[in-house]
Amino acid sequence: MTNDPQHMKQAIFDFPDHIGEAITIGRSIHLRNTYRDIQNVVICGMGGSAIGGDVVRVLIRDEIRVPLYVNRHYRLPHWVNSKSLVIASSYSGNTEETLSAFEEARQKGAHILGITTGGTLAERLKADHLDVVLIPGGLQPRAALAFSFVPMLFLLRQVGVIQRDWEPTLNAMRETLHGVRDQYARKIPENPTYALAGKLAHSLPVIYGETDFTAVAAIRWKGQLAENSKMLAYVNELPELNHNEIVGWENNADLLERIVLVWLEDKDSHPRVKIRHQISEKILNSIGIKQETVETDGDDPAIRFLHCIHYGDWVSYWCAMAHGTDPTPVHKISQLKKELSQIS
Numbered sequence: 001m002t003n004d005p006q007h008m009k010q011a012i013f014d015f016p017d018h019i020g021e022a023i024t025i026g027r028s029i030h031l032r033n034t035y036r037d038i039q040n041v042v043i044c045g046m047g048g049s050a051i052g053g054d055v056v057r058v059l060i061r062d063e064i065r066v067p068l069y070v071n072r073h074y075r076l077p078h079w080v081n082s083k084s085l086v087i088a089s090s091y092s093g094n095t096e097e098t099l100s101a102f103e104e105a106r107q108k109g110a111h112i113l114g115i116t117t118g119g120t121l122a123e124r125l126k127a128d129h130l131d132v133v134l135i136p137g138g139l140q141p142r143a144a145l146a147f148s149f150v151p152m153l154f155l156l157r158q159v160g161v162i163q164r165d166w167e168p169t170l171n172a173m174r175e176t177l178h179g180v181r182d183q184y185a186r187k188i189p190e191n192p193t194y195a196l197a198g199k200l201a202h203s204l205p206v207i208y209g210e211t212d213f214t215a216v217a218a219i220r221w222k223g224q225l226a227e228n229s230k231m232l233a234y235v236n237e238l239p240e241l242n243h244n245e246i247v248g249w250e251n252n253a254d255l256l257e258r259i260v261l262v263w264l265e266d267k268d269s270h271p272r273v274k275i276r277h278q279i280s281e282k283i284l285n286s287i288g289i290k291q292e293t294v295e296t297d298g299d300d301p302a303i304r305f306l307h308c309i310h311y312g313d314w315v316s317y318w319c320a321m322a323h324g325t326d327p328t329p330v331h332k333i334s335q336l337k338k339e340l341s342q343i344s
Contacts, residue, residue: 003321006328008228011143012313013185016177018146021136023170025147026154031131035111035159038085041068042076042110043152044101045089048141049115051220052089052148055309058212059153059302060162074100082109085159089148091141093119096340111159115151140328142227145220145309173306176298180307184314187321193311196262196292197318200225203260203290205233208241210273213305214264220309221264224316228327231319238273242280249284256289264308265295 041064043053053070060068069077074097080086086105090098093116102121105112106128114125117137125132133155135147153166184193207222209215215237225233236245249256261284263277281291296307320327 003324003326008327009317011139012317013181015146015310016174016181019150019170019174022146022150023167025135026151029133029154029158031158033131035085037083038066038159038161039083040066041085041161042071042080043087043089044071044098046072046095046097048145049089049091049148052145054216055149056152058216061212063162063164066161071101073097076101076104080108080110084110086110087113088121089115090121091117091144093117093121113155169302173303176303176307177310193314194318197315197322199292200260201319201322204258205260205262207233207235207262209237209264210269210277211266213301214266217264217305217308221312224313225319227330228316229319230325238276242276246280261289261291263293265293266304268301
């Protein structure tokens with residue numbers, strides 16, 4: 001009997017294919033409304049939809065000329081106004097925080113777009129004659145990452161916030177991930193994601209990023225370990241952790257013994273950050289902290305970034321298998337939503 005009856009493994013395996021499907025969706029976007037004088041962008045979402053916003057934020061960081069903010073809350077920042085572009089991203093279309101932010105965006109007179117499979121969000125967008133990008137359903141939101149971030153890149157280009165055509169890079173991402181997924185899907189010692197999961201599954205993972213890219217990847221790893229593996233994990237990033245958290249590796253020695261630290265490295269890290277990593281690793285080695293390093297290959301930082309995310313998705317799957325846990329259901333989230341729905 002399989003521990004994966006709802007086929008999360010296949011959903012992870014299909015991530016490169018999802019990128020290709022999402023490119024097709026992006027190409028087909030035809031906006032009915034006009035978007036002028038956009039002075040800032042707010043992406044509203046939670047969970048898998050929010051991480052899609054984070055992915056976009058770091059991918060376009062060097063080209064976007066207006067501020068972009070990922071909003072994980074019921075309320076919008078006070079500064080949102082008629083010159084703001086608010087992208088409401090909810091896979092189900094029924095995420096209550098996103099719907100609340102959507103209503104506030106309407107009240108503020110912001111430009112509004114939506115990305116969803118349907119639900120209440122699609123109904124409200126259509127009722128107000130607002131643009132909506134419909135994406136395929138049938139997945140867990142966290143497994144629909146490509147459908148969250150790829151159409152967003154096409155949208156931002158269409159509204160004039162960015163100029164770059166991302167399609168060639170997206171296709172290169174797809175090809176790179178096609179090239180590694182067969183190995184990552186195999187239960188063999190030579191599979192580095194399976195081997196790392198063997199070290200993490202019965203530990204408390206702490207994941208440290210070093211750049212905007214690896215910091216977002218670390219957040220994704222944490223979320224996937226929670227939802228797929230049903231495990232707690234913690235994240236931080238350099239250089240910030242050197243100003244506080246590095247001191248915390250001292251007391252509660254019995255807990256420290258259960259921690260495995262994973263460094264998400266990237267060759268484009270700031271030179272001083274690389275030095276900080278080396279010194280921090282040495283300090284933690286001196287007190288016996290178990291440490292692992294993950295660094296993905298390639299010349300393009302965007303491709304390395306998506307590869308790192310895909311790597312972490314596989315680690316979370318193999319951790320679930322190590323626990324004999326079905327990676328798909330999220331019973332505590334379902335219970336929470338059910339109880340929230342009973343309280344007006």
